Amino acid sequence: MTGAASAGAVIEFRDVHKSFHGVEVLRGIDLSIVEGETFTILGGSGSGKSVCLKHMVGLMRPRRGSVRVLGEELTELNEQQLVPVRTAVSMIFQSAALFDSLNVYENVAYALREHTKWPEEQVGARVAECLEAVGLAGVEALMPEELSGGMRKRVGVARGIAMEPRVILYDEPTTGLDPANQSRVGELIRTLQTRLHVTSVVVTHELELCFDVSDRVGLLKDGRIVAEGSADAMRNSTHTDVRAFLDGARDHDQEGGYAT
Numbered sequence: 525m526t527g528a529a530s531a532g533a534v535i536e537f538r539d540v541h542k543s544f545h546g547v548e549v550l551r552g553i554d555l556s557i558v559e560g561e562t563f564t565i566l567g568g569s570g571s572g573k574s575v576c577l578k579h580m581v582g583l584m585r586p587r588r589g590s591v592r593v594l595g596e597e598l599t600e601l602n603e604q605q606l607v608p609v610r611t612a613v614s615m616i617f618q619s620a621a622l623f624d625s626l627n628v629y630e631n632v633a634y635a636l637r638e639h640t641k642w643p644e645e646q647v648g649a650r651v652a653e654c655l656e657a658v659g660l661a662g663v664e665a666l667m668p669e670e671l672s673g674g675m676r677k678r679v680g681v682a683r684g685i686a687m688e689p690r691v692i693l694y695d696e697p698t699t700g701l702d703p704a705n706q707s708r709v710g711e712l713i714r715t716l717q718t719r720l721h722v723t724s725v726v727v728t729h730e731l732e733l734c735f736d737v738s739d740r741v742g743l744l745k746d747g748r749i750v751a752e753g754s755a756d757a758m759r760n761s762t763h764t765d766v767r768a769f770l771d772g773a774r775d776h777d778q779e780g781g782y783a784t
């Protein structure tokens with residue numbers, strides 16, 4: 525058996541394949557993300573970044589291969605058994621979809637009320653702590669519609685850290701934000717890293733964020749991680765695919781608009 529977990533690996537993919545309607549999107553992903561690091565999966569639109577992340581919380585299952593997260597082989601777990609994994613691994617979605625009918629407090633408290641029997645006082649204290657961690661102390665009473673795009677993302681992050689996850693997955697956390705808020709999100713990812721000692725996985729096509737936050741970077745292309753290394757090594761890499769992606773992404777920096 526060659527698939528033994530690497531020492532210290534929090535997330536480990538071995539030969540992960542995933543198809544939709546006969547089209548293979550992941551074609552043998554090998555990935556080893558170690559405790560405490562921030563690993564970024566860089567890749568173009570439609571390359572399978574979100575699909576990779578969904579495998580890390582068992583929202584998708586591979587057609588073939590092994591997905592180990594925090595020592596559990598996710599492919600062997602049923603929905604019930606995945607519940608603790610989803611508490612320990614927090615996925616912060618691209619859209620930061622808040623519940624529009626709930627205020628900020630209720631949004632951040634949601635998982636705590638769902639998964640703990642904490643008294644309201646304790647819930648309130650944790651909500652305040654999480655909002656403080658994302659630089660939004662005191663906005664509990666606001667409704668989502670009253671928040672800017674950048675604030676919504678940060679409330680989404682506050683909600684994502686409420687359960688003290690060991691792993692945080694960020695799906696395109698800066699997409700749709702203006703440059704000032706983009707760098708604020710980068711700063712937030714780094715701050716959470718040092719304060720909470722979490723392992724973080726970021727997926728993005730944005731180079732600035734990637735090199736701002738990452739310890740290591742992997743490039744996803746044609747369904748595989750075609751290159752990986754430290755952020756510095758990747759930035760200076762002469763690998764054809766890496767150069768093509770980095771240079772191409774720079775050229776397209778001003779494209780894409782601020783979709784939500």
Ligand SMILES: Nc1ncnc2c1ncn2[C@@H]1O[C@H](COP(=O)(O)OP(=O)(O)O)[C@@H](O)[C@H]1O
Pocket residue numbers: 544549567568569570571572573574575576
């Ligand atoms: N639930 C799904 N059903 C069918 N096709 C999907 C599904 N999720 C993703 N795909 C397809 O898989 C490919 C990769 O998607 P995705 O991981 O979302 O790309 P990105 O790198 O932009 O996040 C795309 O071609 C997408 O259409």
Ligand SMILES: [Mg+2]
Pocket residue numbers: 573574575618695696
């Ligand atoms: Mg995506």
